[in-house]
Amino acid sequence: MNEEHRDDDAPEAAPETPPAAYEALTAGMLAEKPTTEFEAARAEIEASGGEGNRMVTSLIQLHRALTEVTLPLDLPGADEQRAARQNMVEQLEDYVIPRMMTIDAPLLAVVGGSTGAGKSTLVNSLVGTKVTTPGLLRPTTRSPVLVHHPEDGRWFGQDRLLPELERVNHPTNDPGALQLVASDRLHPGLAILDAPDVDSVEEANRVLAAELLAAADLWIFVTSAARYADQVPWEFLQLAANRSTAVAVVLDRTPTEAVQTVAGHLARMLASRGLKDSPLFIVHEGEVSEQGLLPAEHVAEVRAWLDMLADDATARHQVVTQTLDGAVRALTLEVHPIADTADGQGEAAQRLRTDADMAYDEALRSIMAATADGTLLRGEVLARWQEFVGSGEILKALETKVGMLRDKILGSIKGKPQQAERVTAAVQGGLEMLILEQCEAAAERAEAAWQMSPAGR
Template identity: 50%
Template structure:
């Protein structure tokens, strides 16, 4: 018997694992992702429906779920076990549209609450439909045991199939009902495989068997159970017989009835059944979690891969913009024409080549009366806008194409306008460039204010020197065509020397570095904003990077706290009295008469 401390510890760790499973996000359409999501939901349901309530109350009544294929006779079997019509049986399929739980009146409180199967509302009476649990109290049901007539596991109604599987997951005892014509169907064996993984206490009822075929069919079914990991499952045969008041004759169901009574009639046997089923369920839970943790890791890695693609493409765009603002590319076309218009290419160039002592006077004399520098700034601004928008378009196209080539990424970009730059990018770039240009003028003004000796040079205008500083940023000749190198290179050198004549070499280098870094940062920030359209789609997936590790850690805690369950016990002999063990089905005996079974059961209790 477990101590309170042991059960409390297991309850806490199971609750923690449930929280992690509930929070698990597998948002991408990766291979097997849908199956992993179903597995996570199934584990949460199993924790809610069986594991948590059973650990909270180990002494609660046992739940024997009677499930099986359509038309196998589950409802008739439940009515026959109770000796009264407690659930509806009939020829229409599916008959059981909502589950019926039959219990002793003294056990009503255990099942009227949401202690188990919390998502199913409770109803009484005969009018229940869909996802509702109909409770029926009957005095002939043994105390400490409830029978649950579940919907068909192969029903044509999807909701019935899903509900049937959910109910079987809440069982302390699994009673599968099948027939000679249906026992090899695939669907029941999928659920029996789950029972094998959990090492559940399982009885398979082969219903309505013709006596001549009984041994052959039972032997084959027994071999199938053994081959599928259920050698200890008990196999009960119920012969074809005429119904009495819609029920199977008592002697035909006596082995199963006696077995169920024996389960709850002896405390030690009952505890072994609970420990076995609970231990197997915990073992299956812990064994299933690593696959989910790996799936969570795969999703995180895939999300990071998509994010890395966007970072790479937009990083390349930033590099392209940075290079274009420093390799001479900007000294083309309109920018070059406006700068030449402003300064000319001859007289000023000769002026800056004169002695330094006369440069300022001659430069000022020349620049007075020249055209205003605003067209230069406008041309630079227009060129920068085109540069950034073009880079953003290319990055968007390449990122979207890479994501569309990935099935998981395709779903993220479908329906989104992500193959081009944002429609409002152009005005945003223009605003950022204007801010940068104002910053350049502030740099020039501040530098001039710090140098009283340059006051006369600054008298021809901060804007002129600001334009010269903007041009000097694009000073090298890399990226220019052969025809452009001479003119553009000369005018860039001219801007540089004008600034040096006014501020000095060191100051010009500092101003150029500061202005270029500011430009690159501003334009890079705009490209980062563009990239956020892609990264935002990934952020919205809400896939925490630590999900896999949290699952593994929670599962380890459960395994540690479940050690009091010990090795899964063998079933006691008196719980093997219902029919024949699957491994021994080749020599299946005839069902004993009801009186001898009952006497044998009472005699064993008396001897114990």
């Protein structure tokens, strides 16, 4: 058993006045060319008006802005904010925007928890028939299973929930597929999804579990007397608490003699992490049938509560609204550090550009000075110039107009005088060498300046 994990750090409050980059993320983007799959619906939503529709439009704008934000410089904290930005994009795509656009869709309850907690057996028992296969070997690599009433199948197509997952109607071990199971044993208005283990030894399973939980209206956290204090699931529960996600906890298949002690400790842990209002259900230990089901009376309390949510539109809407509002509030808090990081990256990039410009401006000034003060007329250039003057070629410029015309005609036929060509070649070579030397010096100065900052390095 892992040590109990506690996190006493409360999230920082968002600043009252958004920074400049946050304004850019959330305003003035409607006129731009559509760049996301949500843009097709934006115009229709905006035209219909209403506060909720304006919220959807703002969320679509935020999604587009976040997808366009790049944090290319390796400044302190950049990796963390890149991950946060990606998480926000996925949260908007997988849950917030689709849920806002389909607020009347069935409530999605995602069943998650630790390895071996009995999630699949619980799902089968709640549905009343075997719809998902419990894993005998760990890690269990299979696709998530979503059970819904036949009337609600239209809500879970490829364009709705987690569109990157292929829809299938048969058991599969493909983690990139979502198995849809229609069952009239569930009430309309409720869907149950059996997710992979949040603490799986396979990273793909953990990532998929996190994505599914982020797309849930309600998270049913399943644990056991042996696993209820494990660290990893509590990290997910803490995240759910921070986002005000609706959570129900099932203490699964617990021996009667341990119920009071374990349930009391678990309730105190929930309260200390901001989840004191989350329902806590006890599923007593019992014999599993040949069909893989627990006795009906052992899951009756959980089943009755879920049926109540499915049948009561007001209660169902309250759960969806709680989770959705919490997700949007979390986004508004999380976007500020990303905006600040983007501002910092822009400032750092400008400093790097300024350092490079200064280095090469100095090189240009040195080149101009060398061509003006005679520095260039040294070495090979000076030797060729002296040969040119000594040969009397320069005196030809003083001859009569007739002589000048004769030289031009001969020059056009025979080419430039040999000595003049040597001077020209020497001047060109000297100027080229001067420019190369100054450019190399400028590059060294720019590199030295860039080495002074993490972004430059």
